[in-house]
Amino acid sequence: MFQLNLKNIDFSYDSSRKILQKVNMEISQGDFIAITGRSGSGKTTLLKIMAGILNPSSGTVVINGQPIKKDEHYYQKIGYVMQYAEDQFCCETVFEEIAFASKNFGLNGIKARVEKAASFVGLDKKILLRNPFDLSGGEARKVAIASAIAHDPFFLFLDEPFSGLDKLGKENLKKILSKWKDSKKPVVITSHNLKYIHDFTNKIFLLEDGFLTQKLMM
Ligand SMILES: Nc1ncnc2c1ncn2[C@@H]1O[C@H](COP(=O)(O)OP(=O)(O)OP(=O)(O)O)[C@@H](O)[C@H]1O
Numbered sequence: 001m002f003q004l005n006l007k008n009i010d011f012s013y014d015s016s017r018k019i020l021q022k023v024n025m026e027i028s029q030g031d032f033i034a035i036t037g038r039s040g041s042g043k044t045t046l047l048k049i050m051a052g053i054l055n056p057s058s059g060t061v062v063i064n065g066q067p068i069k070k071d072e073h074y075y076q077k078i079g080y081v082m083q084y085a086e087d088q089f090c091c092e093t094v095f096e097e098i099a100f101a102s103k104n105f106g107l108n109g110i111k112a113r114v115e116k117a118a119s120f121v122g123l124d125k126k127i128l129l130r131n132p133f134d135l136s137g138g139e140a141r142k143v144a145i146a147s148a149i150a151h152d153p154f155f156l157f158l159d160e161p162f163s164g165l166d167k168l169g170k171e172n173l174k175k176i177l178s179k180w181k182d183s184k185k186p187v188v189i190t191s192h193n194l195k196y197i198h199d200f201t202n203k204i205f206l207l208e209d210g211f212l213t214q215k216l217m218m
Helices: 043-050 094-104 110-120 125-129 137-149 167-181
Strands: 004-011 020-027 032-036 058-063 078-081 155-159 187-190 203-208 211-215
Touching: 004 043, 020 043, 020 211, 032 043, 043 155, 043 187, 078 137, 094 110, 094 125, 094 137, 110 125, 110 137, 110 167, 137 155, 137 167, 167 187
Parallel strands: 032 187, 032 203, 078 155, 155 187
Antiparallel strands: 004 020, 004 058, 203 211
């Protein structure tokens, strides 16, 4: 079991604007955390810092009391679903896409992992041979999630996963998230619109002018 803490995180891309200011957050077993805020408020940036993709300008990301080391041990604990599924695709088949991280980490049982992840998100086996760039938005999002979970991460980070989905796609995604929640492994999700995830979340944060504040749950 792992706990992640963001401690006094500041971040700027350049000197014109502070994107994050003194951001603190704890992410523990059982958490389903939503981060909301207007477009451009820094939600993706914050998620990338948690995932070890971006370095904070100051402050620390801590796992079980120790600053994270951006190495394979850390990245293997993370599943990251990008805002636009196609941005994370790099392979010629859906199978290879879902297998990609597990292969990189040198894990065993690749075929079983891919099939388990595909089945978890409700992907038909026939789709595994398709090109990931030729899928519908809903299928692509499922492949992106399967790719993020096949290596069995502890933390799951999803960036605006409901965007671009139709009503059925949103309902499907809610079912996937609801199943994942049963594992009690922590989830952090960014969303403009909380209505789809309100039922799952135990903590809601608002990012505004660089500052993160926790909202009271209704
Ligand atoms: N690589 C970059 N270089 C410079 N500025 C950037 C870079 N990436 C993002 N930004 C800027 O940083 C700010 C925060 O961006 P970010 O993508 O984190 O916001 P967001 O809340 O996720 O937005 P959205 O809801 O529209 O996805 C924005 O003003 C954006 O233009």
